[in-house]
Amino acid sequence: MIKGHETAPILRVAVPVPLYGGFDYLDIDETGRTPVGSRVLVRFGRRRLVGIVIEHADDSDVPAARLRAIEKVLDDTPVLDDELLGLLRWAARYYHHPLGEALATALPVALRRAKADQTPHRHRGWQQVDPAPADEDDLLARAPRQRELLAAIRAVSHPTAHSHLLARFGNAQAPLKALQERGLIEPVELPGALERGGAGSAPTLGAGSAPTLGADQQQAVDHLCGLDAAFHPVLLEGVTGSGKTEVYFRHMARMLAAGRQVLFLAPEIGLTPQLIERLRARFDAAIGVLHSQRSEGERADVWRAARAGDADIVIGTRSAVFTPLPRLGLIIVDEEHDGSYKQQDGFRYHARDVALRRAQQCGVPIVLGSATPALESLHNANQKRFAHLKLPKRATGAALPPIRVIDIRSRPLLGGLSDPMLGHIERHLTAGNQVMIFINRRGYAPALSCHDCGWIAPCTRCDAPLTLHGGGARLQCHHCGAAEAAPPRCPSCGAKELIALGAGTERVAGALRSRFPDVRIARFDRDSVARKGRLESQLADVASGATQLLVGTQMLAKGHDFARLTCVGVLDVDGGLFSADFRAAEHMAQLVTQVAGRAGRADLAGEVWLQTRHPEHPLLHRLLAGGYNAFASAALSERRDAALPPFGHLALLRAEAHDLQSPQEFLTQAAATINVDADIACWGPVPAPMQRRAGRYRAHLLLHATRRARLHPALDHWQRVLGELPGARRVRWSIDVDPQDLL
DNA sequence: AGCACGCCGACT
């Protein structure tokens, strides 16, 4: 073939701006082409931005005179391989988000900056000194924390990462230094961000200390191990304590032995040190951990190690779904129903759904695990799109506790607690057992009100009351973060009697303290465990039995098993029954089922009590009578009747502005561009349930399609025209595909 | 989103 004309070396580059489509640049590579997936530094208008090469082109629609050359290629090897770039292109299209921003979201923060430096960070670690000094016991007699740390360091034969110790023990700086000075441990430099699991014992993958399986577990493992290396989506529905993790581990061991990488996703709250510890203890493999407390340098190092194929297992939260894994063989999504898998701003992807797409694209099996699967996943299983494996029994043989209600209509509440609830608590405490009280509100009370005129302390920037904190001394907005001191008298009428309305964790804990003064009580919410290591030490006190009574928010619902916990109380289920959000009942049922899973053991029967003003509510009734499965089938038929997900398909167009009218005007214009028919409808525009938040007025337009195939063309159309609407400049707008909540 | 350009009000 004869070259008819000179072909210009043109690169299509995605830059992190809210503009759809790529931008063309001239390549500066003399010898070949800068590979697709590379990071490049480009001039963009007057700015310099880090973009990603997404395509090679031979010519451009842009006049040659206006094309600029890229300034610099930032990496020797592309940061994104074809597989990951393909996944992100799909995700950007599916979620109707500009590709450049989607790519930037997927990259570790350190790689979003224009630094070519790729040398891995140095990682500090500790190892024990051999031989230990003879007077060790005397040295550490009065230093329990040092003993604890030393034991952890000695538990494994290889050095322990400093960051790992901090994540597990909180601020361990001082005791580590003391141990070093006493000649018991010494600092070492670790090669990378990966942790080596496997206690240094046999190199057999996954063989070490594997517990024997129950019949259901064995069946699930047999099914999973019988799958060939292809896309096989599996929903693993296992009640709390049924040993889901052991089933994952068996499947993982097989994949690791075959030389494949495993991606393990967990919600932030489920990615506990215990889980990571179990992984480390079990697998003699290189493990990359991506949790929120990791530094950006460490995250970038895990990313690079995964891309190089050095990491065998990558475990992380939502964004870990975008880790490059050239040998990917298996994806596990633990607690797949968890709402934290959906990103709630910017690039609003759902990590579970992206993971499904990724597994399909790579042709690998994927396991979605939960005790309370999302209705979407149950529907997929019912439709035979997913295999459905069940672990209906607890591994210990313990029965699931009965769940019963306390009708609190016309009953006085003491700090949110009814008399019967206090009676149950007392009964279990007296028996020497532990009790957990669950309330989905942090702070002292959700509002401060004037007893005389009814005034309620409002946030100045949001349409919401301020929450009382600090025993009633401070006011705080849970939506915008504003904080102030509680006023001494009513600003509206001057009356001195201001009263706290309702109860949060702080008030409940206080009421329990005065009722049970001799019982040790621990509070678990974002405020009380904010300090690093505090959560771990509080949990340790529960595990040792020192703490008998636990009060907390949903962070108590998952992951931790306490030997003597026999009674769980849920104080506010009604919020889930009457919310504007169509998923509220589903979340309530998941929460109740999850917390119920905390109670009782083989030898100690447990019970669960729910306070409600609506004991006859049909969905609550189904949940109590038939468990989560009965609830789910009732909820699914309600969804079918209302054509809501998974039977209908939704996208939300959000708009916000500093003034009241602009969002409404823009959304009205947007609605007018859709040709409504039997299969596709626009609902709204309507003001958001909380119209003003952080000083911005917000409104929504809901797009509803009976078939998925009709939703996306309509969104493609919106993507093209919305920016051109006259009202678009006056608002901040975004498209949310498969919105998690309509708030 | 940024960042510039451009045309109308209250200040040294």
Next chain:
DNA sequence: GTCGGCGTGCTC
């Protein structure tokens, strides 16, 4: 007379 408000246009 200038500093600065935010409307409008553009980014290969």
